[in-house]
Amino acid sequence: MNFSEKxxxxxxxxxxxxxxxxxxxxxxRPAVAKWERGQAYPDISNLIQISDxxxxxxxxxxxxxxxMMSVSSDETTDLDELISFRLExxxxxxxAFMNETQSTRLDSHDFQYxxxxxxxxxxxxxxxxxxGQEAIWKTGKAQYAMNYIGRVLEKEFNVxxxxxxxxxxxxxxxxxxxxxxxxGEYTYKCAVNGDFLWFQGYEEIxxxxxxxxxxFFHGGTxxx
Numbered sequence: 001m002n003f004s005e006k007x008x009x010x011x012x013x014x015x016x017x018x019x020x021x022x023x024x025x026x027x028x029r030p031a032v033a034k035w036e037r038g039q040a041y042p043d044i045s046n047l048i049q050i051s052d053x054x055x056x057x058x059x060x061x062x063x064x065x066x067x068m069m070s071v072s073s074d075e076t077t078d079l080d081e082l083i084s085f086r087l088e089x090x091x092x093x094x095x096a097f098m099n100e101t102q103s104t105r106l107d108s109h110d111f112q113y114x115x116x117x118x119x120x121x122x123x124x125x126x127x128x129x130x131x132g133q134e135a136i137w138k139t140g141k142a143q144y145a146m147n148y149i150g151r152v153l154e155k156e157f158n159v160x161x162x163x164x165x166x167x168x169x170x171x172x173x174x175x176x177x178x179x180x181x182x183x184g185e186y187t188y189k190c191a192v193n194g195d196f197l198w199f200q201g202y203e204e205i206x207x208x209x210x211x212x213x214x215x216f217f218h219g220g221t222x223x224x
Contacts, residue, residue, distance in 0.1 A: 002038065014193075088115065098113075109124055118137070151214060153212050155212075173192065179191070185208055189203065197220050198220035
């Protein structure tokens, strides 16, 4: 994913219009529009301000497929294990049409997956407009949780494509789906502020050039 795509998704994830972002940067709205179309590039002072506003590094903004993990070495072993299990659970539950379980709330859809000490549970309500939460426990103690809310925007939305994109998540982007995924007429994009310890994100799906789906999410690790 290049700078123009990242800027557009990050701006939307913050709920900012092009005009509002332009005011924060003390530039014109057409300047922001040109950045997002890839017709121009901000100078270093603007890049610094953008990184501060979006809570991402300049490296992430200017490098394609930049890994967003930034954790200290004493946390690496446990965190790597947690991330690996989250990715494993992801391809064994909703995204893979597997392990649906009994509803835990009125009219909810629930999925659960276990492997040794770890348990993953995902529960959501709704359909074309939905909200839910996924959480992970280790030996019965909560380790991680993520809340999400999203909606279908157009009739061209394809849930099978969404699940396909979610199954493509990797260690660079273990939150929902990858930064960018394309198949046939559909394109999935995702941007995240923060890292696995504490993050906010936004994902969207396009059918050709039409946006047909969006979802906001936030989460992080939990101290027992």
